[in-house]
Amino acid sequence: MSQLYDFHGGIHPPQHKDAATGRPIQQLPLPPQLYIALAQSVGNPARPTVSVGQPVLKGQQLAEPDGRLSAAVHAPTSGTITAIGPHPFAHPSGLPVATITLAPDGLDSWQPRSPLAWQDASPAQLRSHLQDMGVVGLGGAVFPTHLKLGASPLATLVVNGAECEPFISCDDMLMRERAAGIVDGIRIAAHALQAGQVLIGIEDNKPQAIAAMQAACAGTPYRVVSIPTKYPSGGAKQLIRLLTGIEVPHGTRATDLGVQCLNVGTLYAMARAVLHGEPLLSRVVTVTGAVAYAANYEVAIGTPLAWLLQQAGMADAQTEVIMGGPMMGITLPDLHAGLPKAGNCLIAKSAALFPPRPPEQACIRCGDCASVCPAQLQPMDLFWFAKSRNFGKAQERHLFDCIECGACSYVCPSQIPLVDYYRFAKSEIWAAERDKKNASLARQRHEFRQFRIERDKSEKAARLAARAAEQAAKLASQAATPAAASTAPAASGMDDAKKAAIAAALARAAAQKEAKPLSEQHTSGLDDAKQAAIQAAMARAAARKAASDAAKAADAANPDSPPATTPAQTGMDDAKRAAIEAAMARAAARKAAADAAKAADAANPDSPPAAAPTQTGMDDAKRAAVEAAMARAAARKAASDAAKAADAANPDSPPATTPTQTGMDDAKRAAVEAAMARAAARKAAAQAQKDASE
Numbered sequence: 001m002s003q004l005y006d007f008h009g010g011i012h013p014p015q016h017k018d019a020a021t022g023r024p025i026q027q028l029p030l031p032p033q034l035y036i037a038l039a040q041s042v043g044n045p046a047r048p049t050v051s052v053g054q055p056v057l058k059g060q061q062l063a064e065p066d067g068r069l070s071a072a073v074h075a076p077t078s079g080t081i082t083a084i085g086p087h088p089f090a091h092p093s094g095l096p097v098a099t100i101t102l103a104p105d106g107l108d109s110w111q112p113r114s115p116l117a118w119q120d121a122s123p124a125q126l127r128s129h130l131q132d133m134g135v136v137g138l139g140g141a142v143f144p145t146h147l148k149l150g151a152s153p154l155a156t157l158v159v160n161g162a163e164c165e166p167f168i169s170c171d172d173m174l175m176r177e178r179a180a181g182i183v184d185g186i187r188i189a190a191h192a193l194q195a196g197q198v199l200i201g202i203e204d205n206k207p208q209a210i211a212a213m214q215a216a217c218a219g220t221p222y223r224v225v226s227i228p229t230k231y232p233s234g235g236a237k238q239l240i241r242l243l244t245g246i247e248v249p250h251g252t253r254a255t256d257l258g259v260q261c262l263n264v265g266t267l268y269a270m271a272r273a274v275l276h277g278e279p280l281l282s283r284v285v286t287v288t289g290a291v292a293y294a295a296n297y298e299v300a301i302g303t304p305l306a307w308l309l310q311q312a313g314m315a316d317a318q319t320e321v322i323m324g325g326p327m328m329g330i331t332l333p334d335l336h337a338g339l340p341k342a343g344n345c346l347i348a349k350s351a352a353l354f355p356p357r358p359p360e361q362a363c364i365r366c367g368d369c370a371s372v373c374p375a376q377l378q379p380m381d382l383f384w385f386a387k388s389r390n391f392g393k394a395q396e397r398h399l400f401d402c403i404e405c406g407a408c409s410y411v412c413p414s415q416i417p418l419v420d421y422y423r424f425a426k427s428e429i430w431a432a433e434r435d436k437k438n439a440s441l442a443r444q445r446h447e448f449r450q451f452r453i454e455r456d457k458s459e460k461a462a463r464l465a466a467r468a469a470e471q472a473a474k475l476a477s478q479a480a481t482p483a484a485a486s487t488a489p490a491a492s493g494m495d496d497a498k499k500a501a502i503a504a505a506l507a508r509a510a511a512q513k514e515a516k517p518l519s520e521q522h523t524s525g526l527d528d529a530k531q532a533a534i535q536a537a538m539a540r541a542a543a544r545k546a547a548s549d550a551a552k553a554a555d556a557a558n559p560d561s562p563p564a565t566t567p568a569q570t571g572m573d574d575a576k577r578a579a580i581e582a583a584m585a586r587a588a589a590r591k592a593a594a595d596a597a598k599a600a601d602a603a604n605p606d607s608p609p610a611a612a613p614t615q616t617g618m619d620d621a622k623r624a625a626v627e628a629a630m631a632r633a634a635a636r637k638a639a640s641d642a643a644k645a646a647d648a649a650n651p652d653s654p655p656a657t658t659p660t661q662t663g664m665d666d667a668k669r670a671a672v673e674a675a676m677a678r679a680a681a682r683k684a685a686a687q688a689q690k691d692a693s694e
Contacts (some may be wrong), residue, residue, distance in 0.1 A: 003413055005245040007238045009372040010230045011407045013327070015205060017169045017355070019294040020286050024330050025173050026297045028311055030077055034102040034302035035087050035338030036062060041136045041144050043069025045098055052233040054081045057111035062100050065131055071144050072134040074279035075102060076300035090305065090323055090340050094333035100304065113277030118188050123149065124273070126192050133273035134280045134341075138265035139234075140324065142342045145266055153194035154410075155258035158243055159186060159267065161202040161209065162227060165325030170284040170343045171264050173296040175202070175209035179216035179270060185267030186222060188274055193260055198222040199243045200264075202485035207231045231327065232405040236261040238374050250398050265344075280341060287312040289348035290319055299339055305346065306335035314348050322347040326354070361414040367656035369408035369418060375401045379408040379418050390434070429451035538584060586684045594631075632673055 038045035046063030050056060056075045063073040079102050087099035116129045127146035136142040139160060159182075163171040175182060190198055200217070202210050204226045214224045227233055227242050237248045240259050248254050254261060265283065274276040281301060285308070288294040292313025299308060309321065322329040323343055347353075369379035377398060385394035397423065408418045 003245070004225070004227060004243070005241055007233075007241040007374055008376045009374045010232065010238075011372050011410055012229070012671075013166050013231060013410060015229075016167045016288070017172070017205070020167075020169045020288040020296055021172060025177055025284055025296050026293075027293045028297055028303075028308070030104045030106070030108070030300060031303050032103070032306045033082075033304065034076055034079075034104065034300060035304060035336075036073055036076070036102060036302035037087070037338060037340055038063050038073060038098045038100065039089070040073055040134065040140050040301075040341045041069060041071040043067050043071070043144065045686050046070055046073045047082055048098075048100060050081050050084075050100070052081055052084055055079070055105075056081060056102070057109050058180065059111045059113060059277075059281065061132070061279075062102075068147065069144055071142075072132055072279070073100070074134055074281055076281040076302055077102070077104045078107050079104040088334040088337040089094050090328045090330075090332055090337040090343060092333065094476070099338065100302075102404050104137040115277040116274045118191065120276050123152065123192055125189075130270065130273060133274050133278075135266070135269050136280070136341055136509070137263055138269060138283060138341065138344065138346060139263035140328070140342055142340075145262075147271060148260060148262065149189065149192045151255040151260065152192065153196070154260050155196045156198050156244055157190050157193055157195035157198045158236075158259060158261040159198065159200040159222075159242055159264060160234060160239055160261055161200055161206075161213065161264045162239055163206070164203060164229070164231045164234035165232075165327050167347050168286050168325050169288075170296050170344050172206045172209050174268060174284050175206070175264055176212050179209075179212040181214070181268045181271050182264050183216045183220070183222070184275060185269070185271035187220075188270055189262055189267060189674060190222075193259075199223045201227050201239050201243050203227055203229045203233060203234075230375055232403065232407065232661045233559050235403050235405065236376060237403075250401050283339075283344070285339065285343055287348075287527050288345070289322075289353060290314065290316075291349035301341060302338035304335070305332065305339060305343075308339065308534055309335065309346060309348060312346075320349045322349060327410065338645060357417075358415045363414055363416060366413060368411045368413065372407040372411050374405060374407065376400060376402060382425070383416065383421050386421040389428070391425055395429065399425060399429075467476045472535075473564065538581060586687060591683070592693060632677075642677050 001574070030050055038048065040046070044066040047066045048063045050060075050062050056062065056079065058075055058078045060075045062075055062081075063071055063177070065072050081100060082103045083099075083101035085098065087094035087101070088094065089097040089099070091097075116126065118126055124511070127149055130146040131144060135145045137148075161171055161175055163169070186198055186200075189195075198221065200213055202221060202224065204210075210224060217224055225243055227239075232238055233242060236254065240246055240248060240261060242253055244259060246254075246257050246259060248257060248259075269280050269283075273280065282298055283301065284296050285299045286296050287308065291309065292315070294312070297308070297312070305323075306317065310317075314321075317335075321332050321335060322345075323332050324345055326332060326347065329345070329347070363380055363383065365380060367380070370377070371560065373379055375398075379402075381397050382394055382399055382402070385391070385397065386399075391399075402419075402422050404419050404422060406419050409416070409420075412418060482535060
């Protein structure tokens with residue numbers, strides 16, 4: 001017999017186990033609906049792999065694991081998926097979770113099963129198979145079993161058959177009736193962990209289970225150890241202490257000390273998954289308390305709890321029900337939830353079994369809670385820190401070492417629900433950690449966004465600077481070779497329109513400067529607007545001529561270069577060019593007429609002087625016509641006088657033709673010439689207005 005070690009604290013509450021152990025494990029028919037929650041482990045909920053309306057077979061995967069702490073979910077029977085969505089869950093909050101609803105077809109048809117040759121499989125293959133089969137810890141923690149097989153070799157594998165909490169007897173009945181299957185699971189786990197020894201701890205209040213396990217272990221090195229009945233000897237750290245004497249300190253894993261602990265129900269599920277290819281589809285559940293048929297039932301995962309309790313004979317549907325034991329269990333807010341993998345016991349409460357708890361009173365600092373704490377904590381200090389929301393101090397006092405066994409609440413004379421305060425403090429700390437993690441993630445994302453914005457700004461500034469430097473270099477190159485820059489658009493990198501505009505502006509400025517003395521001579525009566533329009537037209541013409549000359553010079557200097565832009569390429573059409581040339585011609589004609597008039601006045605001092613523009617009161621167009629007529633009359637008179645003088649000097653020559661001999665008298669000739677002059681004047685005035693408007 002192995003040496004036993006005791007652990008600190010512990011209590012001896014009434015057992016109440018006999019009511020459910022008087023009959024063997026019962027089989028139940030399938031319910032009308034199965035509500036299979038996707039959250040069946042301590043990790044993330046599984047991801048659905050089926051859709052509504054899809055028929056499925058027994059053992060078919062309904063949802064795949066989502067992460068290393070997640071476990072797969074399978075169909076407990078054949079049928080049709082009728083819904084995927086929120087549904088009540090077996091949790092004290094009563095909040096719904098994602099759930100797959102399966103309507104059984106009554107055929108219970110299996111899909112093809114794939115056992116694993118575990119002796120030839122690697123540890124990684126075994127762990128992957130168990131995760132795909134959805135095997136989790138059935139002692140209540142639902143920790144994924146495949147993760148517990150990761151550390152090897154180990155000195156000791158501890159098998160937990162203690163089942164110390166009152167009312168619960170599912171492990172007891174499993175060991176009595178299915179000990180061989182449990183031993184198969186022990187064999188697989190010991191092989192995977194390369195365990196040096198296997199110790200099976202069972203409380204001494206289960207003699208039939210001890211006998212059955214000893215018989216199943218005959219011929220193996222596995223040792224069945226009877227331990228004293230004491231709550232909570234079924235805790236992993238407490239059982240390891242009892243069987244090996246090893247204390248697992250705060251912040252240390254048992255595997256770091258060469259020990260691993262697995263529940264008998266978990267080992268049985270492992271054997272079914274590996275040897276028979278059966279996922280975790282059902283479990284043994286103790287249904288006891290205020291029911292007519294207290295027993296242990298083989299129940300499919302997802303069975304509605306209300307339906308299960310009805311099958312066990314619970315008369316009042318309003319009866320409060322505890323899932324788990326009376327020490328660590330939870331009161332269910334909604335019995336429409338489906339049975340989870342963690343559901344090892346259902347207790348229908350009655351006034352006789354669970355009398356109302358007296359009201360909470362003030363703590364008297366008696367110390368009873370500290371004396372029974374199996375984790376050797378100071379529950380009264382944790383209570384004060386939790387109540388005052390001083391969570392930092394609570395963590396310093398090792399709040400998370402508390403296994404929530406309820407021993408402190410059980411012995412408290414002030415009836416303080418200490419475990420409720422500890423659960424509240426833990427949930428608040430977890431929520432704060434989640435918020436801190438989310439805030440850190442948000443800060444990182446904000447900082448990266450700011451970095452990205454600054455990076456984009458810097459890159460844009462660099463691109464603009466590079467482009468500006470390139471343009472500056474091109475402009476400098478053009479300044480060094482102005483002729484080539486002005487005549488070779490393709491070489492300068494500047495398009496024809498921009499280059500022509502710059503050249504035209506320079507030429508207009510130069511032309512205006514050169515034309516200023518000429519504009520001062522045009523004082524024949526044209527107003528400032530018309531004069532400015534004529535000067536602008538002359539400047540544009542001069543600019544085009546300068547550009548054409550420069551292009552010709554560039555072509556002559558560099559025959560291989562592309563031809564320079566001609567005036568026709570400057571963007572000016574033929575109509576505008578013709579209009580400007582006509583205006584220039586008219587201006588030249590008017591100047592010639594004025595010069596002729598002046599010459600006539602000088603040759604004939606006796607003739608009346610030409611009317612000054614300022615004395616006539618006429619507008620510029622009429623004045624120009626009158627001056628032209630007067631100039632023509634003076635010219636004719638001068639010609640007539642010259643003819644007469646010639647006749648007098650040479651009497652023998654035939655007489656010169658006089659105006660009277662032309663067949664037209666002077667009056668008619670003057671009228672015709674005046675009409676022609678008026679027409680020319682009107683045309684000149686119209687063209688001048690057109691030029692001014694352009």
